[in-house]
Amino acid sequence: MSVRLRNWWLFALAIALGPSLAAAAPATLTVTMRLAEAEWQVIRQDVLPAFEGACGCRVRAIDVPPEALTQRLKAMRAGGRMEIDLFAQDNMRLQELVEAGLVPPLEETEVRMEPAVLPALAAAGVMGGRRYFLPFRPNVQIAYYNAKKFDAYGLAPPRSWDALLKVARAFAEKEGIGRVLFKGVGGAPTTTQLYEWIVSGGGDPFDFAHPGTVATFRFLQELAPFLSPDSRRAKWDTTNDALAQESAYLAQNWPFGVPLLVRDYGKREIRTYSGWAGPEREAHVIGGDVLGIPAGAPNRGLALRLIRHLQSREVQAVLASRLGWPTIRADAAGAVEPWLRPHVAAVQEAMGHGVFRANVPYWAEYERIASEAVERILWRNEKVPDMLPALAAKLAGLRQGRR
Amino acid sequence: MKARILLGLAPLTLYLVAFTLVPVASTFVLSLSAPGDGITLEHFRRIAGHYQFGQAVVNTLGITAIGLSLELGLGLVAALALTSRPAGRKVFQVLLLVPLGVPTIVAAAMMRTVFGTVGYLNEILLRLGIIRTPVDWVGPRGLALVTVAVADAWKVTPLVLLILLAGLGTIPAELYEAARTDGASRWRQFAAITLPLLKPALTMALIVRGVDAFRIFALPLALAGRGLPVLSTYAYVEYLEYGNPHTAAASSVILLAMILIAVGTYLKLAGPEEVLR
Numbered sequence: 054m055s056v057r058l059r060n061w062w063l064f065a066l067a068i069a070l071g072p073s074l075a076a077a078a079p080a081t082l083t084v085t086m087r088l089a090e091a092e093w094q095v096i097r098q099d100v101l102p103a104f105e106g107a108c109g110c111r112v113r114a115i116d117v118p119p120e121a122l123t124q125r126l127k128a129m130r131a132g133g134r135m136e137i138d139l140f141a142q143d144n145m146r147l148q149e150l151v152e153a154g155l156v157p158p159l160e161e162t163e164v165r166m167e168p169a170v171l172p173a174l175a176a177a178g179v180m181g182g183r184r185y186f187l188p189f190r191p192n193v194q195i196a197y198y199n200a201k202k203f204d205a206y207g208l209a210p211p212r213s214w215d216a217l218l219k220v221a222r223a224f225a226e227k228e229g230i231g232r233v234l235f236k237g238v239g240g241a242p243t244t245t246q247l248y249e250w251i252v253s254g255g256g257d258p259f260d261f262a263h264p265g266t267v268a269t270f271r272f273l274q275e276l277a278p279f280l281s282p283d284s285r286r287a288k289w290d291t292t293n294d295a296l297a298q299e300s301a302y303l304a305q306n307w308p309f310g311v312p313l314l315v316r317d318y319g320k321r322e323i324r325t326y327s328g329w330a331g332p333e334r335e336a337h338v339i340g341g342d343v344l345g346i347p348a349g350a351p352n353r354g355l356a357l358r359l360i361r362h363l364q365s366r367e368v369q370a371v372l373a374s375r376l377g378w379p380t381i382r383a384d385a386a387g388a389v390e391p392w393l394r395p396h397v398a399a400v401q402e403a404m405g406h407g408v409f410r411a412n413v414p415y416w417a418e419y420e421r422i423a424s425e426a427v428e429r430i431l432w433r434n435e436k437v438p439d440m441l442p443a444l445a446a447k448l449a450g451l452r453q454g455r456r
Numbered sequence: 457m458k459a460r461i462l463l464g465l466a467p468l469t470l471y472l473v474a475f476t477l478v479p480v481a482s483t484f485v486l487s488l489s490a491p492g493d494g495i496t497l498e499h500f501r502r503i504a505g506h507y508q509f510g511q512a513v514v515n516t517l518g519i520t521a522i523g524l525s526l527e528l529g530l531g532l533v534a535a536l537a538l539t540s541r542p543a544g545r546k547v548f549q550v551l552l553l554v555p556l557g558v559p560t561i562v563a564a565a566m567m568r569t570v571f572g573t574v575g576y577l578n579e580i581l582l583r584l585g586i587i588r589t590p591v592d593w594v595g596p597r598g599l600a601l602v603t604v605a606v607a608d609a610w611k612v613t614p615l616v617l618l619i620l621l622a623g624l625g626t627i628p629a630e631l632y633e634a635a636r637t638d639g640a641s642r643w644r645q646f647a648a649i650t651l652p653l654l655k656p657a658l659t660m661a662l663i664v665r666g667v668d669a670f671r672i673f674a675l676p677l678a679l680a681g682r683g684l685p686v687l688s689t690y691a692y693v694e695y696l697e698y699g700n701p702h703t704a705a706a707s708s709v710i711l712l713a714m715i716l717i718a719v720g721t722y723l724k725l726a727g728p729e730e731v732l733r
Contacts, residue, residue, distance in 0.1 A: 229589030282592035286681035
């Protein structure tokens with residue numbers, strides 16, 4: 054057989070077998086999440102391989118920030134090629150996905166959850182009576198404090214706003230610089246913290262004219278001179294830096310900082326507790342991620358299987374024990390390592406004071422207004438009675454559907 | 457022959473069209489359009505009314521002005537010092553160029569360890585007794601502008617240094633010899649020979665660095681967070697945090713306009729031949 058003839062035969066064979074060979078290749082499931090490096094390590098090494106072995110598929114896990122997910126899904130839909138099979142998304146950014154038609158509701162047969170899933174958390178992901186998302190990772194902010202510094206100055210971790218003000222004032226007077234951190238960077242970190250402070254103060258987070266809301270802003274103004282300057286840059290990751298470098302001794306943050314600070318940085322003096330109450334109550338926003346399948350996802354069946362895997366007792370126990378994540382299941386919390394237990398107790402106590410943020414269609418605008426209010430009070434020293442009414446009117450306009 | 461020249465230019469032309477002209481045009485379209493509204497100036501009106509936008513414009517101009525002054529000043533001093541051939545010149549030259557190789561985001565992280573409230577600078581000043589409490593270097597706005605400009609200057613002055621060294625290398629040594637023979641002082645030599653003949657290099661450094669300084673992004677974001685908005689971080693926050701590509705595009709268009717006006721004004725003042733030379 055001449056070389057030329059042989060090449061033709063090989064070409065014809067490739068054409069004939071190509072589709073069947075492609076069909077035999079294992080499916081690749083694309084999953085997006087927003088995780089820290091240490092969290093990705095656990096997901097990639099301890100969570101996904103078991104699923105890949107069981108389904109005979111590959112999982113391509115990529116990091117996509119919650120604020121970028123909607124744009125990315127819109128771009129893929131516009132391009133006629135949806136490449137994401139499953140995503141984990143911040144439970145405060147769900148409305149925009151549903152409103153844009155990027156996530157279809159789940160069928161009755163697809164939403165079965167095991168009885169061990171905590172009912173309060175199972176409620177996340179339901180909108181207008183239909184379920185669009187499934188729970189994956191609840192989250193709640195706890196208070197971190199540097200026990201050595203508190204002991205050195207004879208202070209106790211504050212349990213009320215009054216005590217918080219006293220502690221903040223004491224640190225500022227003794228060290229000449231504030232050591233209590235408020236997430237004043239703007240955007241989601243600021244809005245989340247403000248939201249739970251307003252609820253604690255007996256206010257309505259979506260009504261800046263409500264007496265309880267006004268009282269919360271007044272308290273923030275009173276606290277401002279004693280806050281750590283790092284509050285200006287404080288968001289969730291930089292809060293860990295501030296605690297690790299001891300530029301702040303008291304701060305609220307998600308529990309993901311616990312393994313990082315205590316285990317990785319060896320800062321055993323960092324302790325945690327649920328936090329403080331306002332004049333009305335103690336309140337902590339329940340945040341976290343839910344799982345969703347975009348419209349047009351190429352591997353919907355496999356995505357549903359992966360959801361069940363991620364919700365399983367085994368996986369939730371791994372996430373709780375290795376990363377200190379709060380769990381969605383009643384039967385997975387006991388598996389944590391001994392050093393982590395006091396922190397898990399703090400998380401559970403905070404969960405007991407948990408509130409879900411309302412999913413409103415104007416959340417992005419709300420974040421902008423809330424950030425502006427905080428910035429003007431904390432960093433521009435504007436007085437609450439002078440600046441708040443205009444923002445309250447703007448917010449009222451949003452509530453009434455005016456843009 | 458003409459066809460071959462055109463063919464040779466085709467890849468570059470395609471590249472410029474695909475990766476420069478089309479994205480810039482798309483940004484213009486995005487800034488002027490709204491779903492269902494056709495062409496509108498609403499996005500420009502909206503950002504003009506936003507309390508942080510004015511700050512972002514002023515901060516961008518402030519960082520650019522302070523940064524360029526520092527970079528050109530330090531770059532010129534360093535270039536003149538190196539051309540005078542001091543001992544250990546090669547070692548200095550290498551050391552001075554090191555920051556150029558440091559990625560901007562790494563430089564930003566390094567600068568946080570210097571300018572943080574528990575950073576090196578505060579620690580040194582506290583130990584020397586110059587300050588009694590740590591300074592928030594990125595707190596008060598004026599101080600924050602200077603801090604960011606200094607951090608930027610550390611990173612990019614070597615580029616200015618390289619351009620100016622090249623410029624100094626083109627000045628004939630005979631001119632200085634003649635000046636010395638005529639009894640000209642060092643200052644007179646600098647004012648009458650070095651500075652005029654260095655003008656093309658200074659112009660190039662100013663334009664290259666000026667355009668870059670206007671687009672500063674990672675340093676203010678890493679050092680001061682959103683407390684010190686500049687136009688590029690403003691556009692970033694609008695796009696990613698608030699999911700608003702139209703206002704992000706509008707602020708990007710304003711940034712582009714500012715760069716074009718600044719470069720155009722300088723060329724008008726200095727003369728375009730300085731760049732074409």
